[in-house]
Amino acid sequence: MTMARPGGRTARVRAAVVRAVGDALVEHGLAGVDLADVARRAGVGKTTVYRRWGTVAAAVAELVDDMVETSVPRAATGDLESDLRANAELVRSTLADPRQGRLLTALIGAARADERTAAALRRFYDARVREWEPCVAEAVSRGELPAGTDPAEVVRAVSAPLYYRLLTHGELPTEAARDRAVAAALAAARAGVYVV
Amino acid sequence: MTMARPGGRTARVRAAVVRAVGDALVEHGLAGVDLADVARRAGVGKTTVYRRWGTVAAAVAELVDDMVETSVPRAATGDLESDLRANAELVRSTLADPRQGRLLTALIGAARADERTAAALRRFYDARVREWEPCVAEAVSRGELPAGTDPAEVVRAVSAPLYYRLLTHGELPTEAARDRAVAAALAAARAGVYVV
DNA sequence: TAGCAAACGGGACCGTTGTTCCGTTAGTCT
DNA sequence: AGACTAACGGAACAACGGTCCCGTTTGCTA
Numbered sequence: 001m002t003m004a005r006p007g008g009r010t011a012r013v014r015a016a017v018v019r020a021v022g023d024a025l026v027e028h029g030l031a032g033v034d035l036a037d038v039a040r041r042a043g044v045g046k047t048t049v050y051r052r053w054g055t056v057a058a059a060v061a062e063l064v065d066d067m068v069e070t071s072v073p074r075a076a077t078g079d080l081e082s083d084l085r086a087n088a089e090l091v092r093s094t095l096a097d098p099r100q101g102r103l104l105t106a107l108i109g110a111a112r113a114d115e116r117t118a119a120a121l122r123r124f125y126d127a128r129v130r131e132w133e134p135c136v137a138e139a140v141s142r143g144e145l146p147a148g149t150d151p152a153e154v155v156r157a158v159s160a161p162l163y164y165r166l167l168t169h170g171e172l173p174t175e176a177a178r179d180r181a182v183a184a185a186l187a188a189a190r191a192g193v194y195v196v
Numbered sequence: 197m198t199m200a201r202p203g204g205r206t207a208r209v210r211a212a213v214v215r216a217v218g219d220a221l222v223e224h225g226l227a228g229v230d231l232a233d234v235a236r237r238a239g240v241g242k243t244t245v246y247r248r249w250g251t252v253a254a255a256v257a258e259l260v261d262d263m264v265e266t267s268v269p270r271a272a273t274g275d276l277e278s279d280l281r282a283n284a285e286l287v288r289s290t291l292a293d294p295r296q297g298r299l300l301t302a303l304i305g306a307a308r309a310d311e312r313t314a315a316a317l318r319r320f321y322d323a324r325v326r327e328w329e330p331c332v333a334e335a336v337s338r339g340e341l342p343a344g345t346d347p348a349e350v351v352r353a354v355s356a357p358l359y360y361r362l363l364t365h366g367e368l369p370t371e372a373a374r375d376r377a378v379a380a381a382l383a384a385a386r387a388g389v390y391v392v
Numbered sequence: 393t394a395g396c397a398a399a400c401g402g403g404a405c406c407g408t409t410g411t412t413c414c415g416t417t418a419g420t421c422t
Numbered sequence: 423a424g425a426c427t428a429a430c431g432g433a434a435c436a437a438c439g440g441t442c443c444c445g446t447t448t449g450c451t452a
Contacts, residue, residue, distance in 0.1 A: 008419055010429065029309030031227045031252065036409055045431035050410065052429090056227065102308065108363050109305020112298065113225030118366045125364045157380060160360035161353065167304050167363060168321045170314045184353060184384035191383035193376055204449055206399065232439055241401035246440065248399090 016042040017049060018066055021059045025106040026099050035059065057114035064107060064120035074131050080144050081186060083135035088158050088178045095162060096172045105167060129155045136189075146192045153194040157185035212238040213245060214262055217255045221302040222295050226309075231255065253310035260303060260316035270327050276340050277382060279331035284354050284374045291358060292368045301363060325351045332385075342388045349390040353381035 020041035024033045033056050039046040053059040075086040095101045111118040129152050136151035145154075161181045162173040171177075188194065216237035220229045229252050235242040249255040271282040291297045307314040325348050332347035341350075357377045358369040384390065 009417085010419085013430075030225075030305065031229070031309060033227070034409065046410085047412085047432080048430055054410095105308045106305070109226060109302070109308070111366065112301045112305070113227060122365050153376075156360065157357060160356040163363065164352065164356035164359050167359065169318050170307065180349075180389055183387070183389045184380070187387035187389055188380035188383040191379070191387075193379045193383055205447085206449090209400075230439060242440085243402080243442085244400055 013042070013044055013048060014052075014062075016044055017053070017059065018063050021063050022103060025060070025063075025110075026102045029102075030056075030060070030106050030110045033060075057110070057117060060107070060110050061114060061116040061120050064117055064124060068120060068124045068127060071127065071131065074135065076135060078138075080135065080139035081182065083132070083139075084154075084158055084182045084185060085179070087132050087135070087155065088162070088182050091159050091162055092173045092175070092178045095166050101166070101172070108167070145189050146195050148195040149189055149192070150194045150196050154185055154189045157188060157194070158182060209238070209240055209244060210248075210258075212240055213249070213255065214259050217259050218299060221256070221259075221306075222298045225298075226252075226256070226302050226306045229256075253306070253313060256303070256306050257310060257312040257316050260313055260320060264316060264320045264323060267323065267327065270331065272331060274334075276331065276335035277378065279328070279335075280350075280354055280378045280381060281375070283328050283331070283351065284358070284378050287355050287358050288369045288371070288374045291362050297362070297368070304363070341385050342391050344391040345385055345388070346390045346392050350381055350385045353384060353390070354378060 017038060020038045021033065023041060024038055035049045035053065035056060036046055038059065039049040042049070049059070053062070072090065075083060077083055077086070095104065107117065107121055111121045132155045133151040136145070136149070136154045139145050140147065140149050140151065158181050161184065162177060165171045165177065166173060213234060216234045217229065219237060220234055231245045231249070231252060232242055234255065235245040238245070245255070249258065268286065271279060273279055273282070291300065303313065303317055307317045328351045329347040332341070332345070332350045335341050336343060336345050336347065354377050357380065358373060361367045361373065362369060
């Protein structure tokens, strides 16, 4: 009988290759990744990698698929500013972390050239935003923000300046930048900019 | 006697190669660029490209160097909101343009892996920001914004959300997003978030 | 306008990536 | 437990990117 074989060796090979793709991305960036090198790093036959993935883009997309699964629980203090700061600090420390930061920026570049990677990355960010939306939604129902405020938009407004500086200027986000991002998102939200 | 030869054939070759690098970036993204292909596109000997640039990174960096030179003059209506909207519209239309948008995002990815490209890209964005700073500075001196407001920070605040959505979600910025970006930057600036 | 050197280009060469073939290993099912 | 088959891996091969050599072009300078 014919069946899928998700367990055992296959899974081990998959994990080793996905990890190796991540390492290669962190070290050389997307342009420096080739599957022969990935196979060597993973301690896996070159043939296997080419058979199962075939292209760098497909392997990278699978890496992002994995990242979507790993969830980081949010803080919920009940105070909007504290919650947004906790979110901003999570983003800041992720971007400032040598491995995570390089990985994310490499993936952002990869997504522009491969639709499957782009779709996976969208799911990744959507999941993060959805995790933090309730903080804002509760603040709206408490009356701290105008009724009709779009919670997702507020959460994204916190991340945007941190990503922007990193991607256009290569600057790792500082604590000051984090606090300014929170203050700006809060001021805009209170002014009703994110009311749908 | 030994001399530099900036004119004539050398300049033509340089221009053709730089253009070809841009085309290749737009089509395949950074990972898909190789100098043999660039030489073919440019109608230039492969040897020439390898001798003068040697690596993809060096050729890309030279492309960005060129982009720094080309300046786009700003509008200055004397009204802060109009000026910021004009700036936002410039950013929006640039990012939404198939060639320019792809090129910029590819360069953002390239900058992470090559310091010379990163430096050139920093100069590029610094020049754009500096071009628009006066609009904000005048608004500050007119008293529309709190004294001590950092003009550059306000200008960057307008761009950030547009770039963020494009890079993380692949969404081309809409007119609505443009206006929201302006409104958010304005609200934050008025609240004194960007006071140094 | 004549000569000279810098820069270009063709072509051969080499190493590495990507492909194919086939034998081996190891989960799965009876 | 034994057999069946999907998946892995080594090895040979092909294709292409990157390097080198040397003759040719081109545009500066006198």
